[in-house]
Every structure is written in C-alpha cells, then in structure tokens.
Amino acid sequence: MDPSAVLGQLLVGLSRAMILFIVSAGLSLVLGVLRVPNIFHGSLYMIGAFVAWTVAEVLRDRAAGLWVALLVAPAITATVGLVVERTLLSRLYHREHLMLILFTFGVMLILNDLVKLAWGPTYRSLVPPPELQGSTLVLGVALPRFHLVLFVAGPVVAAALWWFAHRTRVGKIARAAAVDREMVAVLGIDVSRVFALAFVVGCFLAGLGGALVAPTTSITLGMDHALLIESFLIVIIGGLGNLWGALAGSLLFGVTQSVGLLIWPQFAVAFPYALTVAILLVRPAGLLRSVW
Amino acid sequence: MVRTLWALLAAAALAAGILSGMGAAGPARLERNIKVGIVDTYSGPPAVFGNDALNGFRLALSEINRDGIHGARIEFVTRDEKFSPEIGLSMARELVLQERVDLLVGTINSATALAISAFAREQRVPFIVWISKSEAITGARGHRYVFSTTENTAMAGKALAEAMVRKGYTRFWIGAEDYEYGHAVTNSFWRFMKRLRPEAQLLGQTWWRTGEPDLVPYLTQILQARPQAAFFGTGGAGMANVLRTMKVIGFAERVPSAIHTAIDVTVLRPLGTAAPEGVFGTTDYLFYYPDTPANRKFVQDFQAAYRDPPGFPAFHGYITAHFIAEAYRKAGSLDRERFINALEGLRIRTPVGEVEMRTCDHQAMLPLFFGVTRRDPRFPFLVAGDLVTIPGRDAMPTCEDIRRARERAQ
Numbered sequence: 126m127d128p129s130a131v132l133g134q135l136l137v138g139l140s141r142a143m144i145l146f147i148v149s150a151g152l153s154l155v156l157g158v159l160r161v162p163n164i165f166h167g168s169l170y171m172i173g174a175f176v177a178w179t180v181a182e183v184l185r186d187r188a189a190g191l192w193v194a195l196l197v198a199p200a201i202t203a204t205v206g207l208v209v210e211r212t213l214l215s216r217l218y219h220r221e222h223l224m225l226i227l228f229t230f231g232v233m234l235i236l237n238d239l240v241k242l243a244w245g246p247t248y249r250s251l252v253p254p255p256e257l258q259g260s261t262l263v264l265g266v267a268l269p270r271f272h273l274v275l276f277v278a279g280p281v282v283a284a285a286l287w288w289f290a291h292r293t294r295v296g297k298i299a300r301a302a303a304v305d306r307e308m309v310a311v312l313g314i315d316v317s318r319v320f321a322l323a324f325v326v327g328c329f330l331a332g333l334g335g336a337l338v339a340p341t342t343s344i345t346l347g348m349d350h351a352l353l354i355e356s357f358l359i360v361i362i363g364g365l366g367n368l369w370g371a372l373a374g375s376l377l378f379g380v381t382q383s384v385g386l387l388i389w390p391q392f393a394v395a396f397p398y399a400l401t402v403a404i405l406l407v408r409p410a411g412l413l414r415s416v417w
Numbered sequence: 418m419v420r421t422l423w424a425l426l427a428a429a430a431l432a433a434g435i436l437s438g439m440g441a442a443g444p445a446r447l448e449r450n451i452k453v454g455i456v457d458t459y460s461g462p463p464a465v466f467g468n469d470a471l472n473g474f475r476l477a478l479s480e481i482n483r484d485g486i487h488g489a490r491i492e493f494v495t496r497d498e499k500f501s502p503e504i505g506l507s508m509a510r511e512l513v514l515q516e517r518v519d520l521l522v523g524t525i526n527s528a529t530a531l532a533i534s535a536f537a538r539e540q541r542v543p544f545i546v547w548i549s550k551s552e553a554i555t556g557a558r559g560h561r562y563v564f565s566t567t568e569n570t571a572m573a574g575k576a577l578a579e580a581m582v583r584k585g586y587t588r589f590w591i592g593a594e595d596y597e598y599g600h601a602v603t604n605s606f607w608r609f610m611k612r613l614r615p616e617a618q619l620l621g622q623t624w625w626r627t628g629e630p631d632l633v634p635y636l637t638q639i640l641q642a643r644p645q646a647a648f649f650g651t652g653g654a655g656m657a658n659v660l661r662t663m664k665v666i667g668f669a670e671r672v673p674s675a676i677h678t679a680i681d682v683t684v685l686r687p688l689g690t691a692a693p694e695g696v697f698g699t700t701d702y703l704f705y706y707p708d709t710p711a712n713r714k715f716v717q718d719f720q721a722a723y724r725d726p727p728g729f730p731a732f733h734g735y736i737t738a739h740f741i742a743e744a745y746r747k748a749g750s751l752d753r754e755r756f757i758n759a760l761e762g763l764r765i766r767t768p769v770g771e772v773e774m775r776t777c778d779h780q781a782m783l784p785l786f787f788g789v790t791r792r793d794p795r796f797p798f799l800v801a802g803d804l805v806t807i808p809g810r811d812a813m814p815t816c817e818d819i820r821r822a823r824e825r826a827q
Contacts, residue, residue, distance in 0.1 A: 130641045137634040144631070246464040248654040250661065252691050260666050266637055267666040342630040343654040343661070346462050351628040383634035390623035390638055394595065 130387060133266030138383030139376070140272040143279030144338050146375035149356040150286060150368055151330030157303045157366020158323040161214065161225050165233035166331050167353030168240070169202040173335025174344045175240060176201050178249045181339075191254055191340065198339075199332035205236070206328025210321050218320070233349075241346055248345035257340070271340050278337055282330065286368055289326070299323050303366055358397075362404045364411030373412050377404075445749030447489035453741065454512030456505050456523035456533060457548070459497040462654060463525045466683070466730045470547055471495065472723050473734030474522075479722075481742040487749055491742060494518070498529050505529035506536060513542050519751060520545065522737060525730075527551035527597055534563045543757055545740070547733040551601055555780040556819055557826035564760060564779040566737045567729075568701040570598070572812040573677035574605025576699050576785045577648070578613055579807070581675050584697075586646035587617040590639050590672075592659075593650030595624045602677055603650035620644045627655060632662040640671060649676040656684055664693035673697065680788045680801035683728040692799045696790045699807075701783045702732035706804050707769060715768035736767045736781070740774060772809070777816035782809030 148170055155163045177194040184190035209232055217228055252258070253271050260267040290296040298319045302309045310316050334352075342348070359378050363370025378397045385396030404412060455474070457467040474493070482490040494516060498505030505524055512518045513536075520543040524530050527549040537544035538560045545564045546554050552571035554563060581589075591607070593599040603622075610617045621642055625635050636659070639647060651659050660679065663669050678684055679698030704716045704726040715735065719727040727735070740760060745751075748759035761776040773782045788801030814822075 127641070130638075133637060133641065134634060137637050141631045141634065241460075246460070246462050248462060248657060248687060250657065250688050250691050252689060258665070267640070269633060269662075269665040271665075272633070338630055341633075341661075341665075343657040345654040347628060348630060351626065352630065383638075386623065386634055386638040387641075390621055390635075392624070393635070393638075394624065394626050394629075 129265045131384060132264045134383040134387055135380060136263060136266055136268060137272075138380040140268070140275045140379075141383065142375045142379030143275040144334055145352075145355060145359060145379055146279055146372050147282050147330055147337065148334035148352060149359040149363075149371045149375055150282065151327035151334070152356045153360045153363065153366055153368055153371040154286070154323055154330070155327035156360060157368075158299045159218070159320050160222070161218075161229065161324075162222065162357075163327065164226060164229040164353070165209075165236055166327070166356065167349030168233045168236035169205065169328050169331035170335040170338075170352055171240060171344075171346070171349040172205065172236065173198040173202050173332030174251075174339040174342075174348065175244050175249070175335075176332070177336035177339040178251045178344050179244075181251050188254060191251075191257075194251075194339070195333070195336045198336035199329045202332025202335070203325045203329035207321065207325050210324045214324070215317060215321065237346065237349070246346060248343040251339045251344065253340040269341065275337060278333075282333070283368075283372060290368065295319055295322055355397075358401050362401050362411055364413040364415040367411070367413045367415060370411055370413035370415075445487045447487045447745070447749075447751055449751070450489045451486065451491045451741070451745055451751065452516070452518045453491060453493040454509070454516060454518030454521050455493055455495045456498050456508045456512065456521065456529070457495065458500045458525050459495065460499055463500055466525050466548055466728070469683070469728045470525075470730035470734035473719070473727060473731030474738045475734075476719055476722055476731075477735045477738030477742075481738060486742055486745045489745075491738065493522075498524055498526065500526050500529075502526065502528040502532045506532045509533040509536055509544075513540055518542075519753070520741070520756070522547060522741075525549055527554070527601075530554055531558060534558065534560070537562045541753060543753055543760070545737055547737045548730050550598060552605060552814075553601075555778045556814070557822040559778050559780075559819065559823060561757060561779075564740075564774065564781075566740060566781045566783075567733045568783050568785060568812070569780070570601040570605045570677075571814050572701075572783075572785060572809075573602055573699055574607075575609040575814065576787060576807045576812040577675050577677060577697070578606050578609035579811075580697065580699070580787045580805070581646060581648075582610070582613050584673070586673060587614050588620055588645035589617070590620050590642055590644035590647045591622045591650065592635060592639055592647060593622070593624055594627050594629075594652075594655045596627045598652055599624075599650040601650075603648065606648050606650075606675075629655075629658070632658050633666065636662050636666060636668050640666070640668060644672060647672045647674045649674060649679075651676065652678060657688055660684070660688060660692045660696065663696065664691055669693045669695040678729075680786070680790055681729060682726065682798075682800075683730075685790065685799045687798075689798050690792075692790060694789075694791050694799065697787070698790065698801070699785045699787050700729060700801075701785050702727075702729040702769065703786055703801060703804075704728075705800065706786060707806065709768075709770075711766065711770070712768040732768065736765065736772060739765050739767070740781070775813070775816075778819040780813060782813060784809050785812045 152166045176198040180194035180197045181190045257271045359374035363374030381396045381400045386393040496508035522545045525548040530546045530549040550569045552569040555565045593603045675697040679696045681700040744760040748755040764773045785807045788804040790799045791802040793800045
C-alpha cells in the first residue's frame with residue numbers, strides 16, 4: 126500500500142474524528158456527571174447546524190458571518206439545554222434510566238419536529254467564506270481548507286474541557302459528583318447547579334459540533350441519526366463518562382473508517398463497527414476507566 | 418353512371434346510419450367525476466419532491482378541468498406515506514376500498530411504489546408511478562395495472578453508459594450510497610457498460626451509508642486509486658454532499674465523473690456556487706432546455722402559479738395528469754380496463770415534445786438530457802451545458818429485455 130495514501134487517509138480521518146470528539150465529549154460529560162443518556166444530543170447537533178446556516182445567511186455579506194455563527198449556534202443549543210434541564214429534567218434525576226431515556230427521546234421528537242417547522246424539509250448548504258473554500262495540498266492529499274478549522278477546534282475543546290474539569294471548582298465538584306453524588310450532597314454542595322452547568326456545557330458542545338460540520342455537509346433533517354449512534358458507540362468504547370475515552374474513541378472511529386477505505390472500500394462502513402465489537406470483547410467497560 | 422349513383426347513395430346511407438347510430442348512443446359522457454388517489458411523501462426531506470409533483474399535477478388539472486373530459490372533471494385526494502412502504506400501502510388500500518378512487522398515483526419511494534403496485538394488480542386498479550426511479554416497477558415486476566411516467570434507473574444507466582463510452586472512458590471506479598436507488602442505478606450503469614464494451618474494467622467500488630456527513634475520506638480514497646473515470650450512485654441530500662466534496666477537493670478536474678441527476682435543477686439550485694463544474698449527468702427535465710414554446714409556456718404558467726421554476730417532479734406530475742385526461746377522453750368510460758387499454762400506446766404532447774406510453778411495459782418514453790455542470794451568468798447556481806437529447810427509444814431497455822427480465826423474475 127502506498128504510504129502517502131495511508132498518511133493522507135489518516136489526515137482526513139483525523140478531521141472527521143475532531144467533529145466526533147466535540148459531539149461525543151458533550152454526550153460523555155452528561156452521561157458521566159448526570160448519568161443521563163441524552164438521546165436529544167443529536168437533535169441539538171442538528172439545530173446547531175441549522176442555526177449556523179441561518180446566522181451565516183443573515184450575515185451573508187459580512188466576513189465574520191461564519192465566526193459569529195460558530196458562537197451563536199452553540200449558545201442557542203446551550204440555552205435549549207438549560208431550559209429543558211431546569212424545567213423538566215432536573216425533576217427526573219431520581220428516576221430510573223429507562224425513564225430518563227424515554228424523556229430525552231420525547232424531547233428529541235419534539236425538537237426534530239420544531240426544526241421541521243422552523244426550517245422546512247429542504248436541505249441547506251452553508252458556503253464557507255472564500256478564504257476557507259477549496260483545499261490545500263498536505264502530504265499529496267487535497268485537504269479541504271475548512272478542515273484546518275476543525276484541527277484547531279478539536280484540541281481547543283479538549284484543552285478547555287480539561288481546564289474545566291481539573292482547574293475550576295465547579296469542574297472538580299462535577300467530577301466528584303460523577304463518582305459519588307450522595308457524598309458531594311452530604312458535604313453541603315448544591316449538586317443541582319453543578320448538574321445544570323454540566324448539562325449546558327454538554328448541549329453547547331453538541332451545537333458547536335453542528336455549527337462546525339455545517340459548512341462541510343448538507344444540513345438536513347435526519348442528519349442527527351447517524352451521528353447520535355456513532356457518538357454513543359464512541360462513548361461506550363471510550364468508557365462511559367470519560368472525556369479522554371471519548372477522545373480516544375473518536376480518533377479510533379474516524380481513523381479506522383478512513384484507513385479502512387484503503388483496505389476494503391466496498392465495506393469500509395463496517396470497519397468502525399467491527400472495531401467497536403473487538404474493543405468491547407477485550408475490554409467490556411471500554412478503553413479507559415468508566416465512571417459508571 | 419347508374420352504378421356511381423348507387424355507390425353514392427349507399428355511401429350516404431351508410432354515413433347516415435353511422436351518424437344516427439352515434440346519435441342514439443350520444444357522445445360519450447362520463448356519469449361522474451374522475452377521482453385520483455395520490456399517495457406520496459408530504460413530510461420529511463423528500464416532501465420537496467412530493468410537493469413539486471403535486472404542483473405540476475394541479476397546474477395540469479386547471480387546464481384539463483376548464484373544458485372537462487366528456488362532461489367530467491378530475492378530482493384528487495392526497496395521502497402522506499411518510500416515506501414508509503407500510504404506511505403507503507395502507508393508504509393505497511384505504512383510497513381504493515373506502516374512498517373508491519378510480520386510479521392511484523404516487524410515489525417518491527421505490528419500495529412503496531412496488532408495494533402499491535402489487536396491491537394494484539390484485540385489486541385491478543390502475544397505478545401510475547410518477548417519481549420513484551426503480552427499474553423493477555415497469556421492468557421485472559411490471560404488470561398490466563402499473564404505469565410509469567418517470568425515467569428509471571435502467572434508462573439512466575443506459576444513457577450514461579453510452580455517453581461515457583462515447584467519451585472514451587472504460588476504466589471506472591464506482592462510488593455509491595448504500596441504499597436501493599444507489600444499488601439500482603450503479604447496477605444498471607455497469608450492466609450496460611459491459612454490454613457496450615465487454616473489455617470495460619471496474620477498478621473498485623466504494624460504498625457509504627445514507628446520511629454519511631463527511632465524504633472527504635471516501636472521495637480522497639477514490640482519487641488516490643487514480644481511476645480513468647468515476648460513476649456515482651447517489652441522490653437527494655447525499656448527492657449534494659458528493660458534489661460539495663468534489664468541488665472542495667477538486668475531484669472532477671482530476672477524475673471525470675458521471676452521476677444521474679447531477680445536472681438537475683433540484684440538485685444544483687440549493688448548492689449555489691458550492692457545486693463543481695465539469696460533472697457529467699443526465700436528467701429527464703430542465704426548465705431551460707429544450708428552449709421550445711411548449712416548455713417556455715409550461716415554465717411560465719408554473720411560475721405564475723407557484724413562483725419557483727418547475728423541477729423534474731413537477732414535470733412528471735404535469736404529464737401524468739395529461740396522460741390520465743387523454744386516456745379517459747379516448748376510453749370515454751370510467752371502466753378501469755378500458756382506461757388501461759386507452760393509456761397503452763397513448764401519445765401526448767408534453768413540454769419536452771411528444772411522449773408515448775409504451776405498450777409492452779407501460780413505461781413513458783421520455784427523452785433524457787445529457788450534459789455537464791457549468792456556471793451561467795444568468796443563474797446564481799450551476800446549470801447544464803453541452804446538452805444532448807437522448808430519445809426515449811434509445812435510452813430504454815428493449816421490449817425483449819423487459820420480457821426476459823419479467824420471465825426471470827417469475
């Protein structure tokens with residue numbers, strides 16, 4: 126096999142892994158801290174993409190349109206998350222997981238229908254600003270210039286999450302609550318606020334992922350399905366609730382898929398799933414320590 | 418002289434007899450309005466196509482019902498199948514058994530179309546397919562009660578294979594979306610390619626899931642394999658992703674690529690300038706080509722009614738209504754069997770010229786247009802250039818092909 130081809134595929138696989146990481150890190154955070162399998166995470170990702178499109182359309186003639194969109198879209202999904210958490214979800218934390226799944230599933234159906242009402246059934250295209258159009262040759266591979274933004278965004282999000290979890294008081298409490306919720310409450314800390322914040326950050330990441338993917342793909346109803354399934358798989362193979370597990374899972378997922386294409390292009394879609402099965406056979410709890 | 422006189426008298430008597438006979442029966446009058454039951458997708462992403470087809474159908478009805486058909490009008494009811502064959506089939510059942518429609522029309526979903534087709538055969542109700550492109554509908558699984566007023570994967574595959582062979586390409590890589598249409602159109606393309614050029618080589622195939630958001634790894638891999646040309650089997654939002662990715666990584670400049678419907682307005686308009694130039698494609702309707710009075714009038718009327726120019730579904734909806742109206746006019750009766758007899762071999766004038774409903778397979782003999790995507794200062798989106806019209810007769814499988822496919826299927 127041509128080594129430059131492998132390097133090229135690695136590179137395009139990595140850029141895909143960045144999106145997967147940003148979205149699945151949010152999912153993992155919510156799973157880890159709140160123990161809530163958030164089924165409407167994918168819907169927020171889709172809303173992020175649609176909002177980014179709308180903002181970019183409104184600011185079509187401004188150079189900063191896309192950058193504003195990258196801020197507004199996650200802000201809106203974070204707000205949706207906050208409202209849902211404060212009004213409904215916070216009343217359900219003591220219920221069993223099945224109830225939580227049903228609840229978040231219900232919210233998903235509502236959000237997806239709202240998206241249909243707001244944006245209609247047609248798909249949309251967000252054209253990136255001229256300086257980010259086209260591609261740059263890296264290692265003989267035409268890498269879309271916009272993917273360079275992803276290469277920056279992924280590590281920035283990882284660093285920010287690390288800082289949040291390890292350097293802020295609220296992050297430390299969130300980590301502690303993930304391990305032993307009762308103990309944290311006994312210490313007199315208002316866990317509810319911490320939960321709300323973790324949930325909002327998770328929803329913010331879903332929206333950010335959607336906004337980042339918007340210029341590279343068709344923004345359409347149903348774009349949430351594939352990503353939701355992949356994110357859950359990534360979170361599972363990484364170790365439930367473990368952010369670094371989400372990072373490892375995303376990298377493995379993205380790269381297996383792109384390099385798998387060189388090995389057996391006809392069945393490349395199966396590679397990441399085969400990998401998931403293999404990992405779970407060897408390490409049923411995921412690659413890294415699960416907080417569950 | 419006397420003999421001539423006798424002959425004249427006889428002829429006159431005969432003519433009078435015929436006239437009086439006709440007078441006794443009266444000109445055919447339909448005892449009630451014609452009721453069409455439409456099953457299609459009116460929710461979710463495919464609704465764009467369903468609504469466009471319905472608009473074309475409505476526009477045609479406004480023309481048809483002005484004069485009526487033997488004193489009757491065409492009425493219709495719609496049902497949303499939500500892109501599900503199960504729902505579609507139960508809707509069709511309800512329309513036939515409860516609403517008592519005279520015939521069924523639909524749908525965008527090939528699986529639904531095939532399910533309704535089997536039901537229509539069992540109930541002996543005519544069913545006209547107007548958007549879904551599976552060649553099985555009028556091919557292997559065709560029968561007396563099903564008709565198609567849309568081009569299909571067999572026609573698309575054959576037309577594109579011929580066009581690419583003419584350009585000298587025979588060593589292909591196939592990239593496709595893993596769903597019914599993706600498989601059907603690639604199979605058909607490759608079957609006709611091998612028939613035309615037995616030495617043609619399939620260098621490899623790449624398949625991706627429907628809804629795959631990032632096609633860069635897939636297209637990069639195909640680029641790295643350096644095929645002489647590529648064929649893509651995809652449609653809808655997936656097609657938009659392929660074209661967008663092609664443009665970004667400069668695919669079409671390096672590997673000549675062919676995709677059915679890539680030059681279609683419904684595909685290129687939403688993409689704006691994010692679509693690549695130089696992609697070969699086929700479609701069976703373009704609002705700007707052929708630039709004939711008939712097409713111009715259709716586009717004008719459609720835009721007056723619905724603002725946007727008609728897409729290919731609108732064209733299909735429009736000709737479906739006219740096929741129905743003409744067939745009832747010819748049959749002079751609401752009888753389903755007579756309607757089918759009248760529709761077989763029927764020719765109507767359409768915006769793209771005269772189209773015949775082929776008797777052997779009930780497939781409308783639509784011409785296909787082959788062209789290449791390019792910019793045009795008149796439009797904010799890419800259009801098709803270097804257009805060539807491929808007559809329906811040349812793009813369609815022969816009646817013999819159809820007969821064999823149906824025998825094999827049994």
